[in-house]
Amino acid sequence: xxxxxxTLKVLPDVSVFSTLIPFVFALLSYKKLSTELKLIFYxxxxxxxxxxxxxxxxxxxxxxxxxxxxxxxxxETILITLFYVKITANRYWNYVMLLLCxxxxxxxxxxxxGTSKDSMNIxxxxxxxxxxxxYALLTYYYxxxxxxxxxxxxxxxxxxxxAFLLFFGGNLFLHIFSNYLLENALYSFFELWGLIHxxxxxxxxxxxxxxxxxxxxxxx
Amino acid sequence: MENPQVSTITELVVFGCIGMIALIVFIFIFIIMYQRxxxxxxxxxxxxxxxxxxxxxxxxxxxxxxERERIAKNLHDSVNPMLTLLKLNxxxxxxxxxxxxxxxxxxxKDVVLIDHAIENIRSTCSxxxxxxxxxxxxIKTLEEYIKKIGSDLIQVxxxxxxxxxxxxxxxxxxxxxxxxxxxxxxxNLLKHSGFNQINLLLKEEGANLILQIFHNGKGITNEExxxxxxxxxxxxxxxxxARVLLLNGNIxxxxxxxxxxxxxxxxxxx
Numbered sequence: 001x002x003x004x005x006x007t008l009k010v011l012p013d014v015s016v017f018s019t020l021i022p023f024v025f026a027l028l029s030y031k032k033l034s035t036e037l038k039l040i041f042y043x044x045x046x047x048x049x050x051x052x053x054x055x056x057x058x059x060x061x062x063x064x065x066x067x068x069x070x071x072x073x074x075x076e077t078i079l080i081t082l083f084y085v086k087i088t089a090n091r092y093w094n095y096v097m098l099l100l101c102x103x104x105x106x107x108x109x110x111x112x113x114g115t116s117k118d119s120m121n122i123x124x125x126x127x128x129x130x131x132x133x134x135y136a137l138l139t140y141y142y143x144x145x146x147x148x149x150x151x152x153x154x155x156x157x158x159x160x161x162x163a164f165l166l167f168f169g170g171n172l173f174l175h176i177f178s179n180y181l182l183e184n185a186l187y188s189f190f191e192l193w194g195l196i197h198x199x200x201x202x203x204x205x206x207x208x209x210x211x212x213x214x215x216x217x218x219x220x
Numbered sequence: 221m222e223n224p225q226v227s228t229i230t231e232l233v234v235f236g237c238i239g240m241i242a243l244i245v246f247i248f249i250f251i252i253m254y255q256r257x258x259x260x261x262x263x264x265x266x267x268x269x270x271x272x273x274x275x276x277x278x279x280x281x282x283x284x285x286x287e288r289e290r291i292a293k294n295l296h297d298s299v300n301p302m303l304t305l306l307k308l309n310x311x312x313x314x315x316x317x318x319x320x321x322x323x324x325x326x327x328x329k330d331v332v333l334i335d336h337a338i339e340n341i342r343s344t345c346s347x348x349x350x351x352x353x354x355x356x357x358x359i360k361t362l363e364e365y366i367k368k369i370g371s372d373l374i375q376v377x378x379x380x381x382x383x384x385x386x387x388x389x390x391x392x393x394x395x396x397x398x399x400x401x402x403x404x405x406x407x408n409l410l411k412h413s414g415f416n417q418i419n420l421l422l423k424e425e426g427a428n429l430i431l432q433i434f435h436n437g438k439g440i441t442n443e444e445x446x447x448x449x450x451x452x453x454x455x456x457x458x459x460x461x462a463r464v465l466l467l468n469g470n471i472x473x474x475x476x477x478x479x480x481x482x483x484x485x486x487x488x489x490x
Binding site for chain 1: 232261
């Protein structure tokens with residue numbers, strides 16, 4: 001039980017610092033990063049900054065950090081969409097993704113600066129998760145259709161895509177889970193929610209780190 | 221009594237776990253399918269490679285056979301009858317000498333016959349290894365050949381648009397193969413097309429050397445030449461195809477009422 005308590009206490013901090021791993025890996029192979037991988041690097045940087053601000057702001061100003069998190073979701077949506085646009089060869093599908101991204105961003109901005117300033121844009125999170133899952137599955141299909149690499153484990157985009165699929169798959173579940181907890185005021189279970197969230201975050205950044213690491217040896 | 225909310229949470233967590241496991245299983249299935257496809261792809265490439273190797277081997281055999289056939293034909297049809305005739309004449313001269321009826325005029329004719337036989341053997345040797353090609357290179361040899369065809373009846377033109385040293389980068393063996401392909405093409409044109417105007421265009425397209433022969437005779441299409449090659453019992457067309465295959469090149473036949481062409485593209489590794 002002591003270990004469990006300790007894990008619950010430590011894991012969110014580990015999750016915050018886990019963004020440093022892909023950041024370091026990306027810096028080490030920055031010269032070799034392709035445009036799409038640079039987008040993921042910017043995403044990692046955005047995540048680091050958000051984590052930092054979200055942790056510091058409540059202590060310093062005694063105000064909510066929701067606005068930063070909502071802003072991060074907009075940046076995340078843009079960067080992930082651009083990543084998939086860059087790796088998808090189908091022009092029409094790219095237009096669809098860009099249009100969806102634009103609509104999501106406009107809606108998120110209206111939400112942020114509208115009446116719901118202090119609440120999480122949970123619908124946007126759910127839509128983003130579903131979209132990224134679809135993009136990731138389509139990318140797998142694209143990989144299968146066009147066998148371009150003898151060793152799939154050596155392809156950085158494969159690791160990034162796997163990271164997105166698992167992270168956003170888990171996020172979708174967390175979204176349903178948090179909704180249920182909020183509806184029934186089961187705040188004591190948010191520790192469990194946090195544990196799952198942190199685990200997902202750590203695995204996401206670890207997979208992204210592998211992707212950046214693979215860039216060093218990857219040749220098109 | 222269990223709290224229904226706790227039970228729902230447990231159910232949610234279980235479903236979440238099942239969902240995540242399903243995603244992980246999906247990724248594993250994807251990896252297995254990908255690997256199987258890669259293996260299948262490799263197998264197909266290997267098969268193609270083997271097939272190509274087989275074709276190259278067959279081509280080499282065909283070329284060797286056609287060379288042997290040509291040499292045998294040369295020796296059998298020209299040198300052999302000359303030497304047989306010379307043997308008969310020499311016997312005749314020996315008998316005439318014994319009878320004191322020896323004719324120096326007849327003897328001179330036989331010396332000419334020997335010269336012809338020597339010329340024939342020299343020509344066969346030259347066919348096997350053209351000294352002009354070795355000395356002056358491919359382009360000069362082709363130009364010389366075209367110039368030789370020119371007469372009052374046949375107008376010839378050579379357009380050399382080569383700017384780089386692409387032909388010099390070709391190995392001697394490749395130059396010889398190109399020369400033979402060119403000879404075979406010209407031979408076929410002289411035999412079957414009935415042209416009276418011909419233009420040889422030499423140029424480069426990327427890292428490819430292009431030899432294009434324009435003529436105003438009877439042209440042929442790629443499909444027609446393919447059918448002819450398949451139906452042909454002789455080695456000419458087959459060896460032509462085999463040589464182009466060995467060169468990793470391509471021939472494109474274009475048929476037109478007024479001006480037909482044959483375009484030979486040879487990749488040159490830079």
